[in-house]
Amino acid sequence: xxxxxQKLSADQLIQYVSWGFYLLIFALSIVRAIRSPxxxxxxxxxxxxITALTILLSVLTSLQVxxxxxxxxxxxxxxxxxxxxxxxxxxxxxxxxxxWQMRGAEAILVLLVAGVFLMPPPLPLWFxxxxxxxxxxxxxxxxxxxxxxxxxxxxxxxxRLRAVSVGSIALIVGFxxxxxxxxxxxxxxxxxxxxxxxxxVSGIGYYLGFATPRTMRRAWQEPELRAFLSRAANLPRLxxxxxxxxxxxxxxxxxxxxxxxTIGLWNEExxxxxxxxxGTISEAPPMMSLASxxxxxxxxxxxxxxxxxxxxxxxxxxxRLGAQAxxxxxxxxxxxxxxxLVVYAPRAPVFAEEDLALVQLxxxxxxxxxxxxxxxxxxxxxxxxxxxxxxxEDFLSAAAHDLKTPLTTLVAQTQLLERRVQRxxxxxxxxxxxxxxxxxxxxxxxxxxxxxxVARAEQGKLVSELEFVDITQVAEEVCARHSxxxxxxxxxxxxxxxxxxxxLRIFQLLENLVENAVKYSPEGGAVHVRAWQEDGWNHxxxxxxxxxxxxxxxxxxxxxxxxxxxxxxxxxxxxxxxLFICRGIAEQHGGRISATSTPGKGTTFRxxxxxxxxxxSAGAEVEAPGLMQESRTA
Amino acid sequence: MMSPEHNLDQEYGFILVVEDDPDIRSTVxxxxxxxxxxxxxxxxxxxxxxxxxxxxxxxxxxxxxMRMPVLDGWxxxxxxxxxxxxxxxxxxxAAQDASRWANEIGAQGYIAKPFDLMDLxxxxxxxxxxA
Numbered sequence: 001x002x003x004x005x006q007k008l009s010a011d012q013l014i015q016y017v018s019w020g021f022y023l024l025i026f027a028l029s030i031v032r033a034i035r036s037p038x039x040x041x042x043x044x045x046x047x048x049x050i051t052a053l054t055i056l057l058s059v060l061t062s063l064q065v066x067x068x069x070x071x072x073x074x075x076x077x078x079x080x081x082x083x084x085x086x087x088x089x090x091x092x093x094x095x096x097x098x099x100w101q102m103r104g105a106e107a108i109l110v111l112l113v114a115g116v117f118l119m120p121p122p123l124p125l126w127f128x129x130x131x132x133x134x135x136x137x138x139x140x141x142x143x144x145x146x147x148x149x150x151x152x153x154x155x156x157x158x159x160r161l162r163a164v165s166v167g168s169i170a171l172i173v174g175f176x177x178x179x180x181x182x183x184x185x186x187x188x189x190x191x192x193x194x195x196x197x198x199x200x201v202s203g204i205g206y207y208l209g210f211a212t213p214r215t216m217r218r219a220w221q222e223p224e225l226r227a228f229l230s231r232a233a234n235l236p237r238l239x240x241x242x243x244x245x246x247x248x249x250x251x252x253x254x255x256x257x258x259x260x261x262t263i264g265l266w267n268e269e270x271x272x273x274x275x276x277x278x279g280t281i282s283e284a285p286p287m288m289s290l291a292s293x294x295x296x297x298x299x300x301x302x303x304x305x306x307x308x309x310x311x312x313x314x315x316x317x318x319x320r321l322g323a324q325a326x327x328x329x330x331x332x333x334x335x336x337x338x339x340x341l342v343v344y345a346p347r348a349p350v351f352a353e354e355d356l357a358l359v360q361l362x363x364x365x366x367x368x369x370x371x372x373x374x375x376x377x378x379x380x381x382x383x384x385x386x387x388x389x390x391x392x393e394d395f396l397s398a399a400a401h402d403l404k405t406p407l408t409t410l411v412a413q414t415q416l417l418e419r420r421v422q423r424x425x426x427x428x429x430x431x432x433x434x435x436x437x438x439x440x441x442x443x444x445x446x447x448x449x450x451x452x453x454v455a456r457a458e459q460g461k462l463v464s465e466l467e468f469v470d471i472t473q474v475a476e477e478v479c480a481r482h483s484x485x486x487x488x489x490x491x492x493x494x495x496x497x498x499x500x501x502x503x504l505r506i507f508q509l510l511e512n513l514v515e516n517a518v519k520y521s522p523e524g525g526a527v528h529v530r531a532w533q534e535d536g537w538n539h540x541x542x543x544x545x546x547x548x549x550x551x552x553x554x555x556x557x558x559x560x561x562x563x564x565x566x567x568x569x570x571x572x573x574x575x576x577x578x579l580f581i582c583r584g585i586a587e588q589h590g591g592r593i594s595a596t597s598t599p600g601k602g603t604t605f606r607x608x609x610x611x612x613x614x615x616x617s618a619g620a621e622v623e624a625p626g627l628m629q630e631s632r633t634a
Numbered sequence: 635m636m637s638p639e640h641n642l643d644q645e646y647g648f649i650l651v652v653e654d655d656p657d658i659r660s661t662v663x664x665x666x667x668x669x670x671x672x673x674x675x676x677x678x679x680x681x682x683x684x685x686x687x688x689x690x691x692x693x694x695x696x697x698x699x700m701r702m703p704v705l706d707g708w709x710x711x712x713x714x715x716x717x718x719x720x721x722x723x724x725x726x727x728a729a730q731d732a733s734r735w736a737n738e739i740g741a742q743g744y745i746a747k748p749f750d751l752m753d754l755x756x757x758x759x760x761x762x763x764x765a
Contacts, residue, residue: 411750436660
């Protein structure tokens with residue numbers, strides 16, 4: 001029968017169009033399944049074969065090539081019954097359907113088909129009703145599965161599953177319309193048209209979702225891909241490499257539409273790929289048996305539809321990630337191998353073959369990001385080195401200046417004395433000049449000792465002889481030495497605060513802190529020292545009402561050479577070594593030193609020292625004098 | 635005590651020592667006074683400017699430390715130039731950049747700390763204006 005186009009009615013036109021469409025996608029899916037015989041492609045081909053066969057049967061029947069009813073009717077009924085099962089298999093291609101459900105569905109299908117063929121026509125009403133219940137139940141169930149999976153996934157996969165969900169809903173609506181047509185007399189013409197339209201929608205939905213054409217897939221990947229690429233430029237500036245990797249992994253996963261992706265970084269020294277999966281670090285040499293290793297070693301993108309793992313560790317990892325299908329691509333910048341990008345999915349059909357190219361593109365993007373990051377890190381290292389050099393130069397010139405100042409007086413004053421004695425041998429030497437010499441000699445001595453202490457602090461040799469020290473007493477002594485009307489110094493303590501320490505160093509520590517407090521305080525600024533014992537530790541705090549330390553400077557004040565940025569170095573002479581030595585004293589006593597400050601209000605330095613000192617690095621050298629004393633007394 | 639010195643100032647001029655370290659300042663003053671120079675002292679640039687304003691005649695030489703509180707050597711030199719004065723200056727510093735700094739402020743010369751007494755006296759007699 002060749003349809004006469006002039007006499008063709010609208011409903012017939014729709015019917016022919018939908019038949020044509022179904023036959024076309026049947027042909028496409030068969031070609032796809034033959035070219036790439038993956039389980040999912042075969043399932044898709046099966047689904048569209050069912051519709052194509054159903055159409056073929058009904059065409060042949062209407063052309064009276066085949067007889068109506070009987071075997072023809074049984075076959076088309078069986079084909080319709082096979083549809084929900086095929087859909088369940090397709091659902092299993094995207095998300096795991098429990099095995100018992102699959103087996104149950106198969107058993108029910110076999111029973112019902114057997115019933116269709118074995119029972120004499122017309123089929124009894126109860127059987128027809130159970131067929132309808134079966135169809136409705138399974139169509140509804142698969143629809144729910146598709147909708148739920150769609151909600152769980154993202155990107156292109158979510159859009160595909162949405163199309164499938166629309167197809168499934170249309171299918172249910174189609175069957176409902178068919179039912180209405182059967183039970184409401186006189187509506188058959190109208191419902192037939194509706195059924196065809198809804199059937200067409202269903203077919204389009206399934207086709208777009210299950211056998212997504214390449215252009216459609218690209219369009220559906222574009223929003224996430226575009227978002228990721230636009231973010232990529234900012235990625236190298238994120239605070240650390242780990243955050244960058246996580247951002248890239250997220251971006252890649254959403255662009256490909258999979259639940260996850262992970263980046264393995266190549267460690268040239270250890271010859272391993274290093275992964276950080278949700279905080280679990282794993283390092284392994286690249287192996288040809290794994291997709292990631294193969295991609296890295298061959299420098300080609302690899303697609304593994306179903307991972308075959310023998311290593312128990314990998315199996316559990318794959319299970320935890322829901323990784324059954326893997327796409328891996330090498331991350332390389334020119335000849336430099338940086339690592340590998342692994343994109344995984346619970347089921348292979350989530351991927352398509354053209355995703356290989358996409359994942360390679362994303363891996364190349366990752367290489368750019370990682371290389372930029374390496375350059376930024378390198379620049380930061382260079383800057384840090386320059387900063388250290390600058391600080392060293394500043395220190396050397398400050399040290400030279402500080403040493404030259406007392407030396408200037410010493411040289412000039414002694415020469416002056418010599419000259420005076422030469423000119424007037426009988427005249428007594430004036431006391432002021434001698435006092436000046438003594439004062440400057442002491443100043444020079446202190447500076448030289450401070451410099452020597454820095455060297456000791458760096459070698460961890462600040463602490464020598466240990467004895468019982470009462471921190472309260474030391475604090476009172478130091479405070480008394482520095483307390484003036486302009487800067488009153490007071491001590492607050494709960495009696496003795498005893499510990500075994502190097503008493504000279506504890507004295508030096510307090511002296512430095514109190515001296516600093518006085519030096520950086522305006523007139524009238526009081527200094528307050530507190531000492532107390534708590535939880536097996538001795539604590540002391542030196543509080544001042546001085547100029548304070550800017551928040552930016554606080555972390556580095558205990559570093560060598562550092563001086564506050566708000567310190568006018570002409571007003572406050574000093575090489576910036578005092579606090580460095582203080583830190584050395586605290587740490588080499590097994591303790592720590594810290595500072596809190598409010599600029600303009602004051603600063604509090606706090607030192608925590610263990611009551612019973614356990615010596616670490618300087619142990620042998622500290623014990624030596626004690627042993628010698630023992631042998632001497634014995 | 636003031637009047638004979640004042641007369642000497644007018645006759646021979648005086649040497650202005652600008653130095654923040656009190657011991658260096660006094661020692662330099664003692665050395666110069668022993669050689670018969672008239673000396674005035676200032677602990678920073680600002681004090682030195684006040685001394686200049688009060689003096690009836692300009693000093694024959696300024697011995698100038700560079701790093702000082704309140705007003706440093708650069709600030710002092712600039713103020714002097716702004717006032718339209720032209721003074722012989724001998725920079726006296728412990729810094730390595732002594733010659734560069736002397737150049738910067740248009741000083742006649744420099745002497746590096748710590749200095750030898752003879753070198754100090756030689757430089758002073760070389761650069762001091764003989765009024």
